[in-house]
Amino acid sequence: MTSLIQGAATAPFGGAGSDVVPTSHSPSPIFSAEAPLPLELKDISLRFGGIHALKSVSFDVRPGEIRAIIGPNGAGKSSLMNVISGLYSASSGEIRIGGRLLHRLRPHRLAGLGVARTFQNLALFPALSVAQNIASGLAFRRKVSLGAQILGLPQARRENARVTARVNEVAALLGLTGLLDRRVSTLPYGVQKQVDLARALAAWPHLLLLDEPMAGLTVTEKAAMARHIQALRDDLGIAVILIEHDIGVVMGLSDRIVVLDYGMKIADGTPDAVRRDPDVIRAYLGTDAEAA
Amino acid sequence: MTSVADFPVGPAPVSRRVLGIGAVLIVAFAVVPALASPYVFDAILLPFLALSLAGLGLNLLTGYGGQVSLGSAAFMAVGAFAAYNFQLRLGVSLPLALGLAAATSALIGTFFGLPSLRLRGFYLAVSTLAAQFFVQWALNKFGWFSNDSASGVISAPKIAFWGLDLDSSAGRYFFALIVVTLITVLVWRLVSGPEGINLNAVRDDETAAKVIGVPVLRTKLAAFAISSAIIGVAGVLWSFAYLRTIEPEGFNLDRSFQILFIVIIGGLATIRGAFLGAALIVVFPLLLARVSSALFGGVIDAGVLKLIEQIVLGAIIILFLIAEPNGLVAILDRARARLGRALRRD
Amino acid sequence: MMDWLNFLFGVEVAVGGLLSGVMYALVAIGFVLIYKTSGVLNFAQGAMVLFAALTFVSLIERGVPFWLAIVFTLAVMTMLGFAIERSVLRPLTNRSPMVLFMATLGLSYVIEGAAQLIWGTQVHRLDLGISNEPIDFGGIYVSQFDLAAAAIAAAMVAALTLFFRFTRTGLSFRAVADDTFAATAVGLRLNLIRSTVWTAAGFVALVAGLLWGARLGVQFSLSVVVLKALPVLVLGGFDSILGAIVAGLMIGASEKLAEVYLGPYVGGGIESWFAYAVALVVLLVRPSGLFGTKLVERY
Numbered sequence: 001m002t003s004l005i006q007g008a009a010t011a012p013f014g015g016a017g018s019d020v021v022p023t024s025h026s027p028s029p030i031f032s033a034e035a036p037l038p039l040e041l042k043d044i045s046l047r048f049g050g051i052h053a054l055k056s057v058s059f060d061v062r063p064g065e066i067r068a069i070i071g072p073n074g075a076g077k078s079s080l081m082n083v084i085s086g087l088y089s090a091s092s093g094e095i096r097i098g099g100r101l102l103h104r105l106r107p108h109r110l111a112g113l114g115v116a117r118t119f120q121n122l123a124l125f126p127a128l129s130v131a132q133n134i135a136s137g138l139a140f141r142r143k144v145s146l147g148a149q150i151l152g153l154p155q156a157r158r159e160n161a162r163v164t165a166r167v168n169e170v171a172a173l174l175g176l177t178g179l180l181d182r183r184v185s186t187l188p189y190g191v192q193k194q195v196d197l198a199r200a201l202a203a204w205p206h207l208l209l210l211d212e213p214m215a216g217l218t219v220t221e222k223a224a225m226a227r228h229i230q231a232l233r234d235d236l237g238i239a240v241i242l243i244e245h246d247i248g249v250v251m252g253l254s255d256r257i258v259v260l261d262y263g264m265k266i267a268d269g270t271p272d273a274v275r276r277d278p279d280v281i282r283a284y285l286g287t288d289a290e291a292a
Numbered sequence: 293m294t295s296v297a298d299f300p301v302g303p304a305p306v307s308r309r310v311l312g313i314g315a316v317l318i319v320a321f322a323v324v325p326a327l328a329s330p331y332v333f334d335a336i337l338l339p340f341l342a343l344s345l346a347g348l349g350l351n352l353l354t355g356y357g358g359q360v361s362l363g364s365a366a367f368m369a370v371g372a373f374a375a376y377n378f379q380l381r382l383g384v385s386l387p388l389a390l391g392l393a394a395a396t397s398a399l400i401g402t403f404f405g406l407p408s409l410r411l412r413g414f415y416l417a418v419s420t421l422a423a424q425f426f427v428q429w430a431l432n433k434f435g436w437f438s439n440d441s442a443s444g445v446i447s448a449p450k451i452a453f454w455g456l457d458l459d460s461s462a463g464r465y466f467f468a469l470i471v472v473t474l475i476t477v478l479v480w481r482l483v484s485g486p487e488g489i490n491l492n493a494v495r496d497d498e499t500a501a502k503v504i505g506v507p508v509l510r511t512k513l514a515a516f517a518i519s520s521a522i523i524g525v526a527g528v529l530w531s532f533a534y535l536r537t538i539e540p541e542g543f544n545l546d547r548s549f550q551i552l553f554i555v556i557i558g559g560l561a562t563i564r565g566a567f568l569g570a571a572l573i574v575v576f577p578l579l580l581a582r583v584s585s586a587l588f589g590g591v592i593d594a595g596v597l598k599l600i601e602q603i604v605l606g607a608i609i610i611l612f613l614i615a616e617p618n619g620l621v622a623i624l625d626r627a628r629a630r631l632g633r634a635l636r637r638d
Numbered sequence: 639m640m641d642w643l644n645f646l647f648g649v650e651v652a653v654g655g656l657l658s659g660v661m662y663a664l665v666a667i668g669f670v671l672i673y674k675t676s677g678v679l680n681f682a683q684g685a686m687v688l689f690a691a692l693t694f695v696s697l698i699e700r701g702v703p704f705w706l707a708i709v710f711t712l713a714v715m716t717m718l719g720f721a722i723e724r725s726v727l728r729p730l731t732n733r734s735p736m737v738l739f740m741a742t743l744g745l746s747y748v749i750e751g752a753a754q755l756i757w758g759t760q761v762h763r764l765d766l767g768i769s770n771e772p773i774d775f776g777g778i779y780v781s782q783f784d785l786a787a788a789a790i791a792a793a794m795v796a797a798l799t800l801f802f803r804f805t806r807t808g809l810s811f812r813a814v815a816d817d818t819f820a821a822t823a824v825g826l827r828l829n830l831i832r833s834t835v836w837t838a839a840g841f842v843a844l845v846a847g848l849l850w851g852a853r854l855g856v857q858f859s860l861s862v863v864v865l866k867a868l869p870v871l872v873l874g875g876f877d878s879i880l881g882a883i884v885a886g887l888m889i890g891a892s893e894k895l896a897e898v899y900l901g902p903y904v905g906g907g908i909e910s911w912f913a914y915a916v917a918l919v920v921l922l923v924r925p926s927g928l929f930g931t932k933l934v935e936r937y
Contacts, residue, residue: 085503111505123500125493132489139490140505150481360736410925414679418872422914433905599751606747613741614729
């Protein structure tokens with residue numbers, strides 16, 4: 001596990017907060033109390049033509065916390081996720097990642113900023129093996145030239161060895177070791193979801209965006225996935241943004257929850273606070289609650 | 293999870309693959325030259341090698357990288373004319389001219405690959421036609437490229453360098469074979485390394501690739517550059533070793549389609565596919581001619597035969613796309629597996 | 639005086655270009671119809687133009703009266719459309735658009751070959767009885783044939799528009815074009831509609847084939863008009879009839895102007911690629927063409 005933490009230390013911005021990482025791991029100076037927030041959104045709005053998908057949404061993610069975003073269908077969860085990953089550019093508002101203000105967040109720079117994500121409808125590369133899929137999450141770290149790779153020069157071999165080592169580590173963490181050589185398209189859906197997570201973890205992000213990681217999983221698989229997510233926070237201090245429909249899972253896992261409805265943030269707080277929030281109850285139960 | 297564990301995936305075990313490749317090389321370098329007549333060299337093996345190489349180049353771009361190009365022949369032309377002019381004007385040796393031709397094709401290929409950074413799918417496919425028409429136009433229009441030859445048809449220089457004279461049929465075959473073997477090894481190294489992962493990622497899900505940090509733009513441009521370089525070298529082989537004349541007309545849109553067909557028929561995103569596809573494309577018209585003269589004894593004239601060839605070729609493409617989208621490679625693999633099972637049972 | 643003449647000449651070139659742009663649009667519309675319902679860039683559209691023109695002209699040469707030949711050719715094109723739908727597209731349902739495109743590439747080989755195998759490879763003259771004499775509009779000479787062709791094209795577009803606005807089949811076509819899944823869900827007969835559209839594309843091919851054939855002679859090279867239509871499509875967007883028309887006009891005019899004013903500096907003959915260059919420049923600014931639907935990917 002130590003090498004993984006070292007991976008975090010080399011990443012572009014300061015890592016997770018010391019309060020959530022067991023001290024046994026590393027006394028590295030980056031785990032100081034004034035470590036920058038992994039993510040801060042200020043007044044994010046998003047418009048498509050006449051549709052107002054997000055209206056002035058603000059929240060932050062603290063180091064090493066699981067931050068859930070929930071809301072009814074069409075509330076703007078996915079839009080928000082796509083804004084954070086640079087696929088949509090916000091019409092107005094500010095995004096800070098690791099304390100850096102990003103005027104124009106481009107998706108291809110995301111990984112370099114220490115942010116990784118998974119995808120709602122699995123966006124794995126079906127023709128590649130599990131190992132290759134995980135390794136693709138490290139592509140942006142590669143420095144050795146294409147020519148050196150083709151000729152198999154020593155520096156290319158060293159780089160490949162480092163990538164393989166990291167892939168093996170991540171696979172071990174998620175229980176994928178025995179499947180590394182399997183073509184992804186031959187694996188069951190639940191396993192593919194884990195490969196997607198492994199790929200996002202490969203470069204050891206500081207902020208992990210999980211877009212419905214439980215969707216389509218069986219009860220057992222959900223429990224395993226939940227354990228993995230919890231471990232990421234507890235053992236590795238990774239901050240996680242979680243979009244999930246399974247409210248039970250969300251309540252059990254998250255430290256703080258943002259609730260969206262019609263593109264607006266209607267509540268923000270601990271699971272207990274959100275559960276009792278009248279606006280949230282109204283949004284989820286609709287007119288019934290109002291009538292009651 | 294156990295239900296899929298026995299699903300056979302991936303290529304054959306390494307030891308068996310090494311054996312297979314060794315056998316192919318022995319056949320190509322020793323058996324074929326011992327048996328082949330000049331006709332076989334000139335009419336079958338040389339076009340086969342040149343087209344295989346072109347198919348390999350296009351497969352890198354289209355099969356592995358997912359960027360459809362309809363302008364391959366333009367890069368064959370660039371390669372052929374570049375090599376000719378480098379030899380003519382700088383007096384460089386053929387191997388060096390080959391390298392410079394590859395570099396020239398790569399440069400022009402990168403330029404025409406720039407639209408791929410913005411365009412996808414059909415829009416990109418159509419835009420690659422710009423390369424096809426522009427290059428053909430430029431080569432026809434500016435006499436400088438063909439050394440102001442009156443007819444526009446130039447005879448290629450002899451294949452001779454470093455004191456070697458390879459201008460015989462067998463010599464040209466060996467020259468082409470060595471070039472193709474070398475490039476095939478390099479392509480194999482490329483697709484089985486990290487760049488292969490990048491290409492696959494860009495092909496299968498460009499947006500996801502970008503978000504997880506695959507260098508999408510660089511991968512695309514590199515694919516265009518390398519693919520064009522290889523196709524450029526194929527152009528040199530085509531006109532220097534096979535036709536022994538250089539003219540823009542041979543590198544028209546039909547040639548571009550032919551190379552695309554080679555890739556489809558052979559098998560997208562496989563190295564063997566380019567060779568199998570090229571073999572079929574080269575042998576099929578010869579076979580058709582033989583069959584028709586055997587059956588109808590020369591009653592069918594060449595023009596009609598050409599049309600029949602065209603129709604059958606089109607039908608083969610459609611058939612492959614419908615029935616065997618993984619091409620001849622998949623058919624071959626299945627046949628081999630069946631053979632293996634039959635042998636084990638005995 | 640010289641300037642005025644130069645100006646008149648420029649206008650004449652532009653008008654001539656616009657009119658040939660109509661001819662490009664004519665072929666492009668056939669593509670758009672099929673793209674909208676089947677999501678296929680039908681490369682065989684050019685071969686269909688050739689097939690229609692060859693069939694028609696061969697019938698005329700065999701003494702079949704004009705209108706009968708039209709009806710018969712249309713029937714043949716309808717059968718061809720049904721055959722393509724059934725034997726090529728239906729087995730490829732749910733495959734990637736690129737696979738479908740490559741299939742139509744194969745199809746164009748089959749149709750081109752078959753057309754010439756059936757009707758021969760010689761060049762046929764096609765006389766539609768429209769004079770090619772230029773008409774003088776205050777110093778600007780415009781080809782009568784081009785004007786007539788433009789009028790016929792306009793009539794065809796009008797007829798197609800009426801068909802798609804006001805007939806049941808036409809309306810279902812629009813539903814399919816808008817949302818295949820929803821259309822199937824509410825019970826529109828997708829296969830029938832697609833076959834109808836292939837027929838409509840056959841009709842467009844016939845009109846284009848007659849006009850282009852009268853201009854160039856009916857022969858193999860007629861199928862090459864597809865290469866003129868592709869940049870038009872790219873520029874206008876694959877799914878917009880209006881886009882095809884506007885882009886056709888733009889490309890026609892700019893191509894002719896470039897040939898006259900730019901051509902002499904680079905040695906002429908630039909019309910083989912100029913349209914592609916125009917389309918590419920515009921595409922770099924608008925990657926889905928002028929009127930094409932912007933692709934929105936969901937993640």
